[in-house]
Amino acid sequence: MSVVIFDLDGVLVDSRAAISGAMNRALGANGFPQRPAEELYRFIGPPLALGFAELTGRPADSAAVVACVLTYRERYAMTSLTETVVFPGIVEALDGLSRHHRLAVATSKALALAEPLLAALGLRARFDVVAGPDLGAQAEAKATTIRAALDALGTERGVMVGDRSFDLVGARANGLAAIGVTWGIGSAEELADADAIADRPAELPAIVDELLRG
Numbered sequence: 269m270s271v272v273i274f275d276l277d278g279v280l281v282d283s284r285a286a287i288s289g290a291m292n293r294a295l296g297a298n299g300f301p302q303r304p305a306e307e308l309y310r311f312i313g314p315p316l317a318l319g320f321a322e323l324t325g326r327p328a329d330s331a332a333v334v335a336c337v338l339t340y341r342e343r344y345a346m347t348s349l350t351e352t353v354v355f356p357g358i359v360e361a362l363d364g365l366s367r368h369h370r371l372a373v374a375t376s377k378a379l380a381l382a383e384p385l386l387a388a389l390g391l392r393a394r395f396d397v398v399a400g401p402d403l404g405a406q407a408e409a410k411a412t413t414i415r416a417a418l419d420a421l422g423t424e425r426g427v428m429v430g431d432r433s434f435d436l437v438g439a440r441a442n443g444l445a446a447i448g449v450t451w452g453i454g455s456a457e458e459l460a461d462a463d464a465i466a467d468r469p470a471e472l473p474a475i476v477d478e479l480l481r482g
Contacts, residue, residue, distance in 0.1 A: 269370050270480050271396075271426035272472075273444070275415050276382055277312050278431035278452030280358055280391065286344060286351035287312050291319070293417035294340035302322050311452050313432040315376050315407040316340060328407050341403070347380060349388045355451055357469035362394045364473040372397040374417045374428070374438070376410060387388060397421050410438030418442060427479050429472065433458045445479040447472070 277283045296302050296355050300323065302362035306401040311319035320336040321328040365371060372395055381398035386392040399417035401408035418424060431452025436459070440447035448459030449466045459465060465474045 269368070269369070269423075271370045271372055271418070271421050271423050272365050272476055273372045273374050273414060273426060273428045273439075274395075275313065275430040275432070275435050275452075276373055276377055277430075278454070279355075279429055280373070281352050281354055281385070281389065283348065283352045284309055284312065284453075286348045289347060289351065290340045291323075293343040294320070294336040295323060297339045298324075298335050300332075309453055310432055312463060313376065313430075314434050315401075317407040321370040335346075341378065341381065348381065349384050352389065354389050354391065355469060359391075361469035361472045362391070366394060369426070369476065370421060370423075371395045372417045372421060373399065374410070374414045375400045376408065376413065376434070378403045390433060410434045411441035412438075414438045414442050414444070425480070427463075427476055430454075431459070431468075433461075435462055445482075447475055447479070 274280055279437045288308040291308050292302040316337050317328040323331050326332040354432055362371060378398055380403050382400045386398060396422040397417050399413050414428060423445060427445045427447055428435055429447045429449060430436060430453055431449050431454045438445040445463040447464050447466055448462030463479055466472050466475055
């Protein structure tokens with residue numbers, strides 16, 4: 269069977285409140301100015317270290333960024349389960365896709381945080397594989413995470429569903445078609461190179477079938 273790989277934040281779940289709150293907690297606790305929540309939404313999706321590097325003006329492997337990431341994860345582990353919601357229509361779309369495809373998640377969120385979040389939201393059992401970086405990983409490329417999912421599934425045929433340019437680039441690096449979704453964080457310009465665009469979760473099964481037939 270072919271596989272449909274999903275990004276997590278911005279595609280399956282709306283995690284803006286949990287992530288922006290944890291980022292501001294990390295910035296403040298480590299001596300950096302906090303930001304309006306809306307300014308932090310664009311950092312949802314890419315590796316944490318890259319976001320904190322830009323926010324702090326320090327290198328991604330610096331002590332300051334490492335400290336921010338650790339503080340963020342401590343906070344996020346406490347708030348993610350109560351401040352994250354599944355996007356409307358996602359459960360129905362997953363159920364429709366699972367009749368003909370295997371499903372997986374490839375996320376830049378640390379796997380130790382992604383697994384319990386999916387379980388708490390009642391989504392984990394719908395996926396054959398969940399791939400994400402180890403807690404100690406620094407800025408793992410999305411292409412690497414997607415490759416880990418494909419290797420675990422033992423397949424090369426499928427599509428990637430994401431809301432950021434990182435997802436599209438990672439898909440292409442692994443020979444997958446890429447579907448951009450408009451209910452996430454990415455702008456229309458950022459998703460311009462997607463093979464297809466979905467405006468609602470209900471559109472995903474038909475789009476996936478069309479791309480795989482092509």
